[in-house]
Amino acid sequence: MADAARDIEDLIELMSRLPGLGPRSARRAVLSLLKKRGPLMAPLAQAMAHVALTARDCATCGNIGTEDTCPICADPARATGEICVVEDVADLWAMERTAMFKGRYHVLGGTLSALDAVGPDELRIPQLVRRVAAEGVREVILALNATVDGQTTAHYIADALGGTGAKVTTLAQGVPIGGELDYLDDGTIGAALRARRSV
Protein backbone atom coordinates (compact mmCIF):
# COMPACT_ATOMS: atom_id res chain seq x y z
CA MET A 1 0.00 0.00 0.00
CA ALA A 2 2.19 2.77 -1.28
CA ASP A 3 -0.90 4.98 -1.14
CA ALA A 4 -1.48 5.51 2.56
CA ALA A 5 1.19 7.38 4.46
CA ARG A 6 3.74 5.27 6.34
CA ASP A 7 2.28 6.25 9.75
CA ILE A 8 -1.20 5.10 8.78
CA GLU A 9 0.16 1.76 7.55
CA ASP A 10 1.99 1.29 10.84
CA LEU A 11 -1.23 1.98 12.72
CA ILE A 12 -3.12 -0.58 10.62
CA GLU A 13 -0.40 -3.15 11.30
CA LEU A 14 -0.65 -2.59 15.07
CA MET A 15 -4.46 -2.72 15.00
CA SER A 16 -4.38 -6.00 13.06
CA ARG A 17 -2.68 -7.66 16.05
CA LEU A 18 -5.84 -7.29 18.15
CA PRO A 19 -7.86 -10.48 18.56
CA GLY A 20 -10.77 -10.62 16.13
CA LEU A 21 -9.21 -8.12 13.73
CA GLY A 22 -7.32 -9.23 10.62
CA PRO A 23 -5.44 -7.02 8.15
CA ARG A 24 -8.68 -6.28 6.30
CA SER A 25 -10.85 -5.35 9.26
CA ALA A 26 -7.96 -3.43 10.84
CA ARG A 27 -7.78 -1.30 7.69
CA ARG A 28 -11.52 -0.73 7.87
CA ALA A 29 -11.30 0.23 11.54
CA VAL A 30 -8.44 2.66 10.93
CA LEU A 31 -10.26 4.21 7.99
CA SER A 32 -13.31 4.73 10.17
CA LEU A 33 -11.07 6.31 12.83
CA LEU A 34 -9.50 8.57 10.21
CA LYS A 35 -12.94 9.84 9.28
CA LYS A 36 -13.75 10.58 12.93
CA ARG A 37 -10.42 12.00 14.00
CA GLY A 38 -11.87 14.54 16.41
CA PRO A 39 -14.81 12.73 18.00
CA LEU A 40 -13.34 9.22 18.23
CA MET A 41 -9.70 8.77 17.23
CA ALA A 42 -8.12 11.35 19.52
CA PRO A 43 -10.17 10.33 22.63
CA LEU A 44 -9.50 6.65 21.96
CA ALA A 45 -5.76 7.22 21.62
CA GLN A 46 -5.76 9.23 24.82
CA ALA A 47 -7.81 6.67 26.77
CA MET A 48 -5.53 3.89 25.54
CA ALA A 49 -2.35 5.73 26.46
CA HIS A 50 -3.78 6.53 29.88
CA VAL A 51 -4.75 2.92 30.62
CA ALA A 52 -1.44 1.59 29.24
CA LEU A 53 0.31 3.84 31.72
CA THR A 54 -1.87 3.28 34.77
CA ALA A 55 -3.10 -0.34 34.47
CA ARG A 56 -1.46 -2.89 36.73
CA ASP A 57 -2.05 -6.41 37.98
CA CYS A 58 -3.51 -6.62 41.49
CA ALA A 59 -0.78 -7.94 43.76
CA THR A 60 -3.33 -9.98 45.72
CA CYS A 61 -5.68 -11.56 43.20
CA GLY A 62 -4.20 -10.94 39.74
CA ASN A 63 -7.15 -8.87 38.49
CA ILE A 64 -6.27 -5.86 36.34
CA GLY A 65 -7.00 -2.42 37.75
CA THR A 66 -5.42 0.98 37.97
CA GLU A 67 -4.08 0.60 41.50
CA ASP A 68 -1.71 -1.91 43.10
CA THR A 69 -4.79 -3.37 44.78
CA CYS A 70 -7.77 -3.90 42.48
CA PRO A 71 -11.23 -2.39 43.26
CA ILE A 72 -12.55 -5.79 44.39
CA CYS A 73 -9.71 -6.54 46.82
CA ALA A 74 -9.90 -2.94 48.08
CA ASP A 75 -13.67 -3.13 48.67
CA PRO A 76 -14.33 -3.73 52.40
CA ALA A 77 -17.89 -4.86 51.56
CA ARG A 78 -16.61 -7.97 49.74
CA ALA A 79 -16.53 -11.06 51.96
CA THR A 80 -13.00 -12.20 52.79
CA GLY A 81 -13.94 -15.77 53.65
CA GLU A 82 -14.74 -16.81 50.04
CA ILE A 83 -12.35 -16.95 47.12
CA CYS A 84 -13.50 -17.66 43.57
CA VAL A 85 -10.67 -19.09 41.46
CA VAL A 86 -10.80 -18.23 37.74
CA GLU A 87 -8.45 -18.91 34.86
CA ASP A 88 -8.37 -15.45 33.39
CA VAL A 89 -9.36 -11.84 33.99
CA ALA A 90 -12.03 -12.29 31.29
CA ASP A 91 -13.62 -15.01 33.43
CA LEU A 92 -13.50 -12.74 36.47
CA TRP A 93 -15.35 -10.06 34.49
CA ALA A 94 -17.88 -12.68 33.34
CA MET A 95 -18.47 -13.75 36.97
CA GLU A 96 -18.85 -10.12 38.06
CA ARG A 97 -21.48 -9.47 35.37
CA THR A 98 -23.73 -11.98 37.13
CA ALA A 99 -23.48 -9.84 40.30
CA MET A 100 -24.11 -13.06 42.27
CA PHE A 101 -20.74 -13.49 43.98
CA LYS A 102 -19.82 -11.20 46.84
CA GLY A 103 -16.43 -12.64 47.82
CA ARG A 104 -12.92 -12.16 46.43
CA TYR A 105 -11.18 -13.62 43.40
CA HIS A 106 -7.95 -15.33 42.53
CA VAL A 107 -6.85 -15.22 38.87
CA LEU A 108 -4.63 -18.16 37.90
CA GLY A 109 -3.51 -16.78 34.55
CA GLY A 110 -4.16 -20.04 32.66
CA THR A 111 -4.53 -23.76 33.25
CA LEU A 112 -2.05 -26.52 33.95
CA SER A 113 -0.85 -27.94 30.66
CA ALA A 114 1.74 -30.63 30.20
CA LEU A 115 1.92 -29.86 26.47
CA ASP A 116 2.67 -26.16 26.98
CA ALA A 117 4.85 -26.88 30.03
CA VAL A 118 2.62 -24.83 32.35
CA GLY A 119 3.13 -26.01 35.94
CA PRO A 120 1.61 -24.88 39.27
CA ASP A 121 4.28 -22.21 39.82
CA GLU A 122 3.35 -20.45 36.55
CA LEU A 123 -0.27 -20.26 37.69
CA ARG A 124 -0.16 -18.45 41.03
CA ILE A 125 -1.31 -21.65 42.74
CA PRO A 126 1.28 -21.35 45.58
CA GLN A 127 0.00 -17.80 46.18
CA LEU A 128 -3.54 -19.18 46.36
CA VAL A 129 -2.57 -21.78 48.97
CA ARG A 130 -0.81 -19.08 51.03
CA ARG A 131 -3.81 -16.73 50.72
CA VAL A 132 -6.27 -19.40 51.84
CA ALA A 133 -4.20 -20.04 54.95
CA ALA A 134 -3.39 -16.40 55.69
CA GLU A 135 -6.91 -14.97 55.13
CA GLY A 136 -8.70 -17.77 56.98
CA VAL A 137 -10.76 -18.60 53.89
CA ARG A 138 -13.78 -20.86 54.51
CA GLU A 139 -14.70 -21.70 50.91
CA VAL A 140 -12.78 -21.81 47.63
CA ILE A 141 -15.06 -21.88 44.57
CA LEU A 142 -13.32 -23.28 41.50
CA ALA A 143 -14.92 -21.45 38.55
CA LEU A 144 -12.66 -22.97 35.91
CA ASN A 145 -13.70 -23.69 32.36
CA ALA A 146 -15.36 -27.07 31.81
CA THR A 147 -12.49 -28.16 29.55
CA VAL A 148 -10.07 -31.03 30.14
CA ASP A 149 -7.27 -28.62 31.14
CA GLY A 150 -9.65 -26.61 33.34
CA GLN A 151 -10.86 -29.72 35.17
CA THR A 152 -7.32 -31.09 35.58
CA THR A 153 -6.32 -27.79 37.15
CA ALA A 154 -9.39 -27.87 39.40
CA HIS A 155 -8.43 -31.33 40.69
CA TYR A 156 -4.85 -30.23 41.29
CA ILE A 157 -5.97 -27.17 43.27
CA ALA A 158 -8.45 -29.20 45.31
CA ASP A 159 -5.57 -31.51 46.27
CA ALA A 160 -3.22 -28.61 47.02
CA LEU A 161 -5.81 -27.04 49.33
CA GLY A 162 -6.39 -30.34 51.14
CA GLY A 163 -4.48 -29.35 54.27
CA THR A 164 -5.96 -25.86 54.69
CA GLY A 165 -9.39 -26.89 56.02
CA ALA A 166 -11.16 -24.70 53.46
CA LYS A 167 -14.19 -26.18 51.71
CA VAL A 168 -13.52 -26.55 47.99
CA THR A 169 -16.52 -26.32 45.64
CA THR A 170 -16.93 -26.11 41.89
CA LEU A 171 -19.56 -24.64 39.55
CA ALA A 172 -22.51 -26.92 38.81
CA GLN A 173 -22.53 -28.58 35.42
CA GLY A 174 -25.78 -29.16 33.53
CA VAL A 175 -28.17 -27.82 30.95
CA PRO A 176 -27.53 -24.08 30.32
CA ILE A 177 -30.47 -21.70 30.82
CA GLY A 178 -32.46 -21.63 27.57
CA GLY A 179 -30.61 -24.71 26.32
CA GLU A 180 -32.46 -27.25 24.19
CA LEU A 181 -31.56 -30.89 24.79
CA ASP A 182 -31.58 -31.61 21.08
CA TYR A 183 -28.71 -29.17 20.53
CA LEU A 184 -26.61 -30.14 23.56
CA ASP A 185 -23.67 -32.53 23.41
CA ASP A 186 -23.91 -35.92 25.08
CA GLY A 187 -21.39 -34.99 27.79
CA THR A 188 -23.51 -32.08 29.01
CA ILE A 189 -26.73 -34.12 29.05
CA GLY A 190 -24.91 -36.95 30.86
CA ALA A 191 -23.54 -34.55 33.48
CA ALA A 192 -26.98 -32.98 33.97
CA LEU A 193 -28.52 -36.45 34.39
CA ARG A 194 -25.91 -37.56 36.95
CA ALA A 195 -26.40 -34.31 38.93
CA ARG A 196 -30.22 -34.45 38.74
CA ARG A 197 -32.13 -33.13 41.77
CA SER A 198 -35.62 -33.60 43.12
CA VAL A 199 -38.11 -30.84 42.33
Add this chain to the structure above:
Amino acid sequence: MADAARDIEDLIELMSRLPGLGPRSARRAVLSLLKKRGPLMAPLAQAMAHVALTARDCATCGNIGTEDTCPICADPARATGEICVVEDVADLWAMERTAMFKGRYHVLGGTLSALDAVGPDELRIPQLVRRVAAEGVREVILALNATVDGQTTAHYIADALGGTGAKVTTLAQGVPIGGELDYLDDGTIGAALRARRSV
Protein backbone atom coordinates in the same frame (compact mmCIF):
# COMPACT_ATOMS: atom_id res chain seq x y z
CA MET B 1 -19.06 -4.06 35.24
CA ALA B 2 -18.20 -2.65 38.62
CA ASP B 3 -15.10 -4.87 38.51
CA ALA B 4 -12.91 -3.19 35.93
CA ALA B 5 -11.68 0.28 36.74
CA ARG B 6 -13.67 3.18 35.27
CA ASP B 7 -10.86 4.05 32.81
CA ILE B 8 -10.80 0.53 31.39
CA GLU B 9 -14.56 0.56 30.92
CA ASP B 10 -14.33 3.88 29.08
CA LEU B 11 -11.68 2.41 26.81
CA ILE B 12 -13.88 -0.62 26.06
CA GLU B 13 -16.79 1.69 25.25
CA LEU B 14 -14.67 3.70 22.79
CA MET B 15 -13.26 0.54 21.18
CA SER B 16 -16.76 -0.85 20.72
CA ARG B 17 -17.55 2.05 18.37
CA LEU B 18 -15.10 0.71 15.77
CA PRO B 19 -16.69 -1.07 12.81
CA GLY B 20 -16.65 -4.84 13.23
CA LEU B 21 -16.26 -4.65 17.02
CA GLY B 22 -19.22 -5.01 19.36
CA PRO B 23 -19.21 -4.64 23.16
CA ARG B 24 -18.06 -8.25 23.55
CA SER B 25 -15.20 -8.21 21.07
CA ALA B 26 -14.14 -4.75 22.26
CA ARG B 27 -13.80 -6.17 25.78
CA ARG B 28 -11.75 -9.05 24.42
CA ALA B 29 -9.52 -6.66 22.45
CA VAL B 30 -8.96 -4.41 25.46
CA LEU B 31 -8.17 -7.40 27.67
CA SER B 32 -5.61 -8.57 25.15
CA LEU B 33 -4.13 -5.06 25.08
CA LEU B 34 -4.01 -5.01 28.90
CA LYS B 35 -1.97 -8.20 28.82
CA LYS B 36 0.47 -6.69 26.32
CA ARG B 37 0.73 -3.21 27.77
CA GLY B 38 4.38 -2.72 26.91
CA PRO B 39 4.77 -4.43 23.53
CA LEU B 40 1.41 -3.49 21.98
CA MET B 41 -0.85 -1.15 23.94
CA ALA B 42 1.57 1.74 24.45
CA PRO B 43 2.87 1.74 20.83
CA LEU B 44 -0.70 1.47 19.47
CA ALA B 45 -1.87 4.39 21.60
CA GLN B 46 1.09 6.45 20.47
CA ALA B 47 0.65 5.59 16.78
CA MET B 48 -3.05 6.44 17.02
CA ALA B 49 -2.45 9.76 18.74
CA HIS B 50 0.21 10.64 16.17
CA VAL B 51 -2.02 9.85 13.20
CA ALA B 52 -5.01 11.61 14.79
CA LEU B 53 -2.85 14.71 15.04
CA THR B 54 -1.15 14.60 11.64
CA ALA B 55 -3.71 13.02 9.28
CA ARG B 56 -5.50 15.35 6.90
CA ASP B 57 -7.60 15.18 3.75
CA CYS B 58 -5.71 15.94 0.55
CA ALA B 59 -6.93 19.31 -0.71
CA THR B 60 -6.74 18.09 -4.32
CA CYS B 61 -8.12 14.55 -4.40
CA GLY B 62 -9.67 13.89 -0.97
CA ASN B 63 -7.31 11.00 -0.12
CA ILE B 64 -6.13 10.86 3.50
CA GLY B 65 -2.45 11.45 4.17
CA THR B 66 -0.24 13.26 6.61
CA GLU B 67 0.39 16.32 4.43
CA ASP B 68 -1.94 18.87 2.84
CA THR B 69 -1.17 17.15 -0.47
CA CYS B 70 -1.34 13.33 -0.37
CA PRO B 71 1.61 11.13 -1.50
CA ILE B 72 -0.14 10.31 -4.79
CA CYS B 73 -0.90 13.92 -5.77
CA ALA B 74 2.64 14.89 -4.69
CA ASP B 75 4.25 12.13 -6.78
CA PRO B 76 5.58 13.65 -10.04
CA ALA B 77 5.76 10.14 -11.56
CA ARG B 78 1.96 9.78 -11.53
CA ALA B 79 0.32 10.73 -14.82
CA THR B 80 -1.69 13.96 -14.60
CA GLY B 81 -3.87 13.25 -17.64
CA GLU B 82 -5.88 10.42 -15.99
CA ILE B 83 -8.18 10.71 -13.00
CA CYS B 84 -9.76 7.68 -11.35
CA VAL B 85 -12.95 8.61 -9.50
CA VAL B 86 -13.74 6.50 -6.41
CA GLU B 87 -16.45 6.71 -3.78
CA ASP B 88 -14.29 6.35 -0.74
CA VAL B 89 -10.69 6.31 0.48
CA ALA B 90 -11.08 2.55 1.04
CA ASP B 91 -11.78 2.15 -2.68
CA LEU B 92 -8.70 4.24 -3.51
CA TRP B 93 -6.60 1.92 -1.35
CA ALA B 94 -8.17 -1.11 -3.07
CA MET B 95 -7.29 0.35 -6.49
CA GLU B 96 -3.73 1.08 -5.36
CA ARG B 97 -3.26 -2.50 -4.17
CA THR B 98 -3.65 -3.64 -7.78
CA ALA B 99 -0.67 -1.39 -8.70
CA MET B 100 -2.23 -1.16 -12.17
CA PHE B 101 -3.25 2.49 -12.27
CA LYS B 102 -0.57 5.16 -12.61
CA GLY B 103 -2.71 8.29 -12.72
CA ARG B 104 -4.33 10.42 -10.02
CA TYR B 105 -7.48 9.96 -7.98
CA HIS B 106 -10.55 11.89 -6.99
CA VAL B 107 -12.43 10.72 -3.88
CA LEU B 108 -16.13 11.63 -3.96
CA GLY B 109 -16.85 10.81 -0.33
CA GLY B 110 -20.02 8.83 -1.09
CA THR B 111 -22.66 8.41 -3.77
CA LEU B 112 -25.62 10.51 -4.81
CA SER B 113 -28.61 9.45 -2.77
CA ALA B 114 -32.08 10.98 -2.91
CA LEU B 115 -33.05 9.09 0.25
CA ASP B 116 -30.13 10.43 2.30
CA ALA B 117 -30.34 13.85 0.61
CA VAL B 118 -26.80 13.60 -0.78
CA GLY B 119 -26.49 15.92 -3.80
CA PRO B 120 -23.58 16.70 -6.16
CA ASP B 121 -22.26 19.50 -3.93
CA GLU B 122 -21.80 17.11 -0.99
CA LEU B 123 -19.70 14.82 -3.20
CA ARG B 124 -16.89 17.01 -4.49
CA ILE B 125 -18.32 16.67 -8.01
CA PRO B 126 -17.95 20.42 -8.79
CA GLN B 127 -14.29 20.13 -7.72
CA LEU B 128 -13.89 17.19 -10.11
CA VAL B 129 -15.31 19.15 -13.02
CA ARG B 130 -12.98 22.09 -12.24
CA ARG B 131 -9.98 19.73 -11.92
CA VAL B 132 -10.69 18.04 -15.25
CA ALA B 133 -10.77 21.43 -16.98
CA ALA B 134 -7.81 22.93 -15.10
CA GLU B 135 -5.46 19.92 -15.34
CA GLY B 136 -6.25 19.16 -19.00
CA VAL B 137 -7.37 15.63 -18.10
CA ARG B 138 -7.71 13.27 -21.06
CA GLU B 139 -9.50 10.38 -19.37
CA VAL B 140 -11.74 10.07 -16.31
CA ILE B 141 -12.15 6.47 -15.12
CA LEU B 142 -15.26 5.99 -13.01
CA ALA B 143 -14.35 3.23 -10.53
CA LEU B 144 -17.60 3.39 -8.59
CA ASN B 145 -19.25 0.44 -6.90
CA ALA B 146 -21.55 -1.63 -9.10
CA THR B 147 -24.53 -0.71 -6.94
CA VAL B 148 -27.60 1.26 -7.98
CA ASP B 149 -26.36 4.40 -6.18
CA GLY B 150 -22.84 3.95 -7.59
CA GLN B 151 -24.14 3.62 -11.15
CA THR B 152 -26.52 6.57 -10.76
CA THR B 153 -23.58 8.67 -9.59
CA ALA B 154 -21.47 7.44 -12.51
CA HIS B 155 -24.15 8.53 -14.99
CA TYR B 156 -24.46 11.92 -13.31
CA ILE B 157 -20.69 12.50 -13.43
CA ALA B 158 -20.48 11.40 -17.09
CA ASP B 159 -23.15 14.02 -17.88
CA ALA B 160 -21.42 16.71 -15.79
CA LEU B 161 -18.13 16.10 -17.63
CA GLY B 162 -19.84 16.27 -21.03
CA GLY B 163 -18.51 19.70 -21.91
CA THR B 164 -14.90 19.15 -20.83
CA GLY B 165 -13.81 16.98 -23.78
CA ALA B 166 -12.35 14.36 -21.44
CA LYS B 167 -13.03 10.71 -22.28
CA VAL B 168 -15.15 9.10 -19.55
CA THR B 169 -14.72 5.36 -19.00
CA THR B 170 -15.93 2.92 -16.37
CA LEU B 171 -14.65 -0.37 -14.96
CA ALA B 172 -15.60 -3.47 -16.95
CA GLN B 173 -18.35 -5.62 -15.47
CA GLY B 174 -18.27 -9.40 -15.80
CA VAL B 175 -17.29 -12.65 -14.16
CA PRO B 176 -14.79 -12.03 -11.33
CA ILE B 177 -11.43 -13.84 -11.54
CA GLY B 178 -11.89 -17.30 -10.00
CA GLY B 179 -15.67 -16.88 -10.10
CA GLU B 180 -17.88 -19.91 -10.76
CA LEU B 181 -20.95 -19.27 -12.88
CA ASP B 182 -23.07 -21.48 -10.64
CA TYR B 183 -22.48 -19.14 -7.69
CA LEU B 184 -22.88 -15.82 -9.54
CA ASP B 185 -26.07 -13.80 -9.63
CA ASP B 186 -28.04 -13.47 -12.85
CA GLY B 187 -27.19 -9.77 -13.22
CA THR B 188 -23.45 -10.46 -13.31
CA ILE B 189 -23.78 -13.33 -15.80
CA GLY B 190 -26.06 -11.16 -17.96
CA ALA B 191 -23.58 -8.27 -17.91
CA ALA B 192 -20.71 -10.62 -18.78
CA LEU B 193 -22.72 -12.05 -21.67
CA ARG B 194 -23.61 -8.61 -23.06
CA ALA B 195 -19.96 -7.50 -22.84
CA ARG B 196 -18.59 -10.77 -24.33
CA ARG B 197 -15.49 -10.48 -26.52
CA SER B 198 -13.91 -12.67 -29.17
CA VAL B 199 -11.00 -14.83 -28.05
